[in-house]
Amino acid sequence: MVKKVIYGNHAVSYGARDSRVEVIAAYPITPQTQVVELLSEFCASGELKAKFIKVESEHSAMAACVGASAAGARAFTATSSQGLALMHEMLHWASNARHPIVMANINRAMGPPWSIWTDQNDSIAQRDTGWLQFYCSTNQEVYDTTIQAFKICENDKVLLPGMLILDAFVLSHTSEVVDMPPQEEIDEFLPPYEAKYKLDLDDPRAFGGLMFPDWYYELKYKQHRSMEKALKIIEDVGREFGERFGRYYGLVEEYRTDDAEIVLVVSSTVAQTSKEAVDLLRKEGMRIGLVRIRTFRPFPKEKIRKIASKVDMMIVIDRNISFGSEGVFYTETKAALYNEKSRPPVYGVIIGLGGRDVRVEDIMNIAKKGKNNKLEINKINWWGVKL
C-alpha cells in the first residue's frame, strides 16, 4: 500500500495507471493538463503499457477513444469545459455505440468571458448524452472512482461510458493524502477488459450503420435500461471496493441525516465544505444533515425519496444554472419527489458560479435562512450575487 500526497489531477492519472488503461487520447486544457502530463510520463517510462495518442482536439480525443474501444481496448481521456463541449457529438457516439470509455472532466466554467475556475455547467450540459456521471469530493474518491468507473462501465449489464468529475483547482490542484492499494489487488478487483462486442477479423461485423425507425427506438429503451441497471451495479462495485480496500461508495453519501430535520442536497467539493457547516450547526443545536449526490447519472431517485420521507425541509445547493429554469440538481430532486404522497418543501440555492469561493459560513447562513423560513420557495435563491 502506498500513501502519497498528490493533486486531484494526479489522483486521476494514478487511477488510470492502476486501471491499466490501454489507449489514452487527450488534448491539453487548463486545469486538466496535469492529468495527461503525468500519464505521458507513465507511458514514456514504461510504467504504464498504453498507447498515448496526442490528438489535435478534444473532439478527436473522444473519437480516438471511440475507435480504441470499438477494437476492444480500455480507453481513457480527460478534459474540461470548452473541451468537453467540443466533444459533445462524440459523447453521444460513445454512449450510443455502448463503448465503456472512462473520462475525467475537471469542472470549469464555460466562456465567454474566459474563466478557468470551477462550476458544473460544462458537465451538466452533457447530462443527456448517455454517460454515467460521478461527482467526486476528495482526491481519494477521485482515485477510487477512476478504478471503479471502469468496472461499472465495462459490466455487461451497463456497457456505457462514464465520466468522473472534479472541481477545478478546489480539487484538481489541491494536495491530499491518497492511499493507493498494491497493483495486484487492483488487478484482482479490475481484471483486463474483455469486450463482448468488438471489431473482429474472425467475426467481421458492421457497427453503427443506418437503422430504420423499426429498430432504433428499442435500442434507446435498452440504453436507458442499462442506465437503470447501473444503479445497482454502482452500489455493488462500491461495496466490493469497500470490502477489499476499506472505503465504501454508493450513489449518494449521507452525512448526519439520521435525526435530521433539514437536509442539504449537495455535490462535489461544496459537500466537503457543507460537512463542516453541518458539524458547526449541530453544535448550535440545529438538526441538520446532508446528502451528497455522487452519481448524477443515473440519478438516484429512490435514495432521494427515502431521505426526503424523513425530513422537514430540503435545500438543494447548485453550482450550476440551467438558464431559464433553475439549478439542475434542484430540478432533478424535485422531479424525483413530485409523485410522493408527502414530501418536504424543497428550496433551491445557486452558489459559486465561475469559481466564486464557497465558504463554511455561506452554507451555515443558507441553512439558517432555510430554518427561519427566509429562503424563497419556487424561486432561485442566488447566494452572494452582487446586484
Next chain:
Amino acid sequence: MKLTIPEEELMYEGTVDCQGCGAGLAMRYALKALGKRTFVVIPACCWSIIAGPFPYSSLQVPLYHTAFETAAVVSSGIKAALEIKGIDATVMAWAGDGGTFDIGIQSLSGAAERNEDIIYVCYDNEAYMNTGIQRSSATPYKAWTTTTPRKYPKARPKKNIDEIMVAHEIPYVATASVAYPEDFIRKLQKAKNIKGTKFIHVLAPCPTGWRSLPEHTIKLARLAVQTCIFPIYEVEDGKYKINIKPKNPKPVEEYLKLQGRFRHLTEEDIKEIQEATNRKWKKLLKKEEFF
C-alpha cells in the same frame, strides 16, 4: 491468362449504390488489394448507405461507421488498440470528399502529422452527393451543384488536397482513378506495406451528381486523367512520380461536355478551365522534374 486484379471478392453483390457509382467500384478494388485483414472506418458519406442498413453489411471485413469528421482519428484509435493487443492488420479510413476536404480535414491533418499507421482513402465525387449534390471544397470551378446554381456556379477552384497532404511529409500520397484499377490496386498494396500515414485520393465519378450517364463512369474517370484535369501521380517520401502521362492531352471540353453539371459553361469558361488545367499540369511536371 495472368490476372492483374486479385480474384477474391470482399464486397457482396447487390449493394445499394446508384447505377454507375464510381465509389462502389473503388471499394471493391480497394478490398481486393488489401485483403481480409483489413478494418474499414466509414464516416458519413455515400458509403454510409452503400455499406447497407442494419442488420446488413456489404463488406466481408470489420466495419465501423463513424461521425463525419472523424475517419482519420477513429482509425488511429483502432490502430492503437490493435497495436497494444498485438494484432497485425491494416486500418483503412474510407471517406468522401466532404469528409476529407472539408469537415474531416482537421482530424486528417492531425493523424498525418502524427504519422498514424493508417491508409486514408478519399473517394472523391466532388460534392456532397449523399445529401443531394451540394458543393464541397472538392467541387471543380464553375460546376453546378444544388447550392451553386447555374447562374452562380462554383466560383473557386477545387482545393488541392494532395499537395496539402504532401506538405505533411507523410511517407505516401497518391492519386488514382477507377478507370485505372491496376494502378489503384498497386498503390493500395504499396501503401499496405509502408508504415505511417498513407493518403490515396481516388476520383469516383457520380452519375447522379455529375448529371452524366451511368455507362460513362469509366469513360469520364479515364478522360479526367487524359485531359490532365485529374493527374495520376504518387509522392513517396517527397519524391514525385507521375504514373500516367498522356502524350497528347485531350481537350478538357471532351471531359466537360459529357456532364450536365457543366452544361452551362460558355466557350470562355471552357477556355479558362483549359488554361488552368494546363498550368496545373505544367507545375506537376516541374515538381516531378525537381523533386
